Amino acid sequence: MNKMKLTIIIMLFTSCVAAVYGQVTIGSNIPSNNGALLDLKQEKKDDGSANSSKGLLLPRVILTNPTDITTGDITGVTPANKDAHIGLTVYNIGNCPGVYVWTGSEWIKLGEPCIISQRPDAPLGTNGFFCLPSGSVELTASVNAGETVDWYAAASGGSPLTNGTGTLKFPTGTISSKTIYYAEARNTTTGAVSTARTAVVATFYDDESLIATTATPAETSGLNIWGDKVVVHAAKPGVYDSFISADFGAAGRWMTTNLAAWAYDAGVASPPTLTLGVDNSTDPRWCYPGISDTDWNDPTKLYNDNKHLGLLYNWPAATGNQNLSMQNQSQGTPDDNTSTPVQGICPNGWHVPSDKEWTDLENEIIRNTTEYADVSSNIDPGDNSKLVSYDEDDRRFGNTTTHGAAMKSTCLVAGQSQVGNSRPPFQNGFSVPLVGTAGSGAILTIGNTASLWSSSNVDFAGATAWRRGVVNLTNRVSRVDVGKDLLSTVRCVKN
Structure with a gap:
């Protein structure tokens, strides 16, 4: 009985090793083609015709620097191990979207060439004040040359506010309580946006929450x-x-x-x-x-x-x-x-x-x-x-x-x-x-x-x-x- 158990264990171990180190097919139990380590297919088609009705979904990331993989766009990559990531393939959803491959010195876009622009710094905002019981405030933000500001109601997501697209000055309209708006920098040529939005506050002059x-x-x-x-x-x-x-x-x-x-x-x-x-x-x-x-x-x-x-x-x-x-x-x-x-x-x-x-x-x-x-x-x-x-x-x-x-x-x-x-x-x-x-x-x-x-x-x-x-x-x-x-x-x- 013990000899039989040992035999089964050895067989299972041998099959696992073979599975780990052999060629792999995903999508079916059809053997892989000879030249492929990883073969994605649903049907056996050796004539070059379609062998699947599904595709490979690449990870979606936002790339911000065309020549540096260590800036945090891809977490865990350091100057010491960046060469180990040569061939890394991702889909960039930021500026110049598409499939990119890391060559060891830069990200190369597959297909039509496009240069990734570095994302703008977050704007510098200036808070504004109104007199109770209500009032309108013109908030302002400053950015670098070639950039503008879009204004939002939330720290992420959503659409720009009315009168808040492409302007360094944003009129709040009449408000009666402290309200926080968010300024996002945008490159007017490439469309690249800042990694974070800046909170800009419109509040009344006597607001006690402003005092530490x-x-x-x-x-x-x-x-x-x-x-x-x-x-x-x-x-x-x-x-x-x-x-x-x-x-x-x-x-x-x-x-x-x-x-x-x-x-x-x-x-x-x-x-x-x-x-x-x-x-x-x-x-x-x-x-x-x-x-x-x-x-x-x-x-x-x-x-x-x-x-x-x-x-x-x-x-x-x-x-x-x-x-x-x-x-x-x-x-x-x-x-x-x-x-x-x-x-x-x-x-x-x-x-x-x-x-x-x-x-x-x-x-x-x-x-x-x-x-x-x-x-x-x-x-x-x-x-x-x-x-x-x-x-x-x-x-x-x-x-x-x-x-x-x-x-x-x-x-x-x-x-x-x-x-x-x-x-x-x-x-x-x-x-x-x-x-x-x-x-x-x-x-x-x-x-x-x-x-x-x-x-x-x-x-x-x-x-x-x-x-x-x-x-x-x-x-x-x-x-x-x-x-x-x-x-x-x-x-x-x-x-």
Whole structure:
């Protein structure tokens, strides 16, 4: 029995060796022709007539270099073993399609000659931005000479988008959210395309996803550990919405989006009651920005489209009734309250800027305008001749100042007729939108002005406080005292 098993095993082994090292027919059990190692046929025909109804399907590849097999088109081939691949045959589905054989130094096309063109590099794309709630963006891409760009909705496959064939500039049409498009380079002579498409993003100016550094509410309330980074501060549910901040040199770290807080943070002892309203009250009031007079209590009219427009507060709400001084706390006076920061409606670890701190910020932007605005030179030439004064009365209205454009957002708000040139928040621009004010029962000056509170009292009656204002028709920044019942914007500064 054991001898019989051994005999069977030897026979099987012998037949396998013969099958491996002999001539092979595929497609039938007919013996191979004498001169063929591999014979593909379905019938025995020795007269030269058709012996099969099927063909040999070659592997389909994309060849990109006519003289190099080691570039990755054929995986596993290296300079050391490329000669072992002489005679390798493939079907190229890229530029100049057809059957190609590797000769050891180049790919040769069988039949009509054709030269494989090296595929273009992927384009260099430039992202584009629009203003909420919606807008159109013209995206751009650059390629080498003799190439153009086709635009797609996906990273691979599909057809070029409408108006996206053979153009370095692609108009997106109206969009209302972040959208990614894909640019593919194409050689205009050979038709060869880039191995990969470049993602090009169209998004809104305040898009927080463009900012790499983030902070939790606990980190937001802690030490300023972010250096010169732009930071997205996560929302604290029930207290404030997310916001963006940036470093402004000697002036410190400031919010670069408007504050939207519905409650005082835990650091405010015995906080007053916040009430939604625009009734000229000296009690804390807040409201939503809006387009028409009656939108002050409706977040769907403007705020929901862009939460970075913030909320509007009267001065008692902004300061949380923490500053009860009746002294003039103007910059340059003995009672300047910079040394006693007022947290008010700001998050823990932040405070409402004083009158002097506002001037610190303005002078930082005047000295280093190119860091914060899309301009080619600084407002101040370097000799401090253009800085705003710290004297109490020198610039009460600020009629001669010119740095307003560098602080205003580039985005229109409800019919604004002039925009600023501040960089967007993700590029550390101060970017003030002209959300107007509110009072006397209505939304006021939407799209025409922005009014930003300081924490500094003005008169002995305690009826007015200092604020900064920018308007749509001029580039000045006004420093005026206004009634504390006017609802205005709050930007906080880090302790």
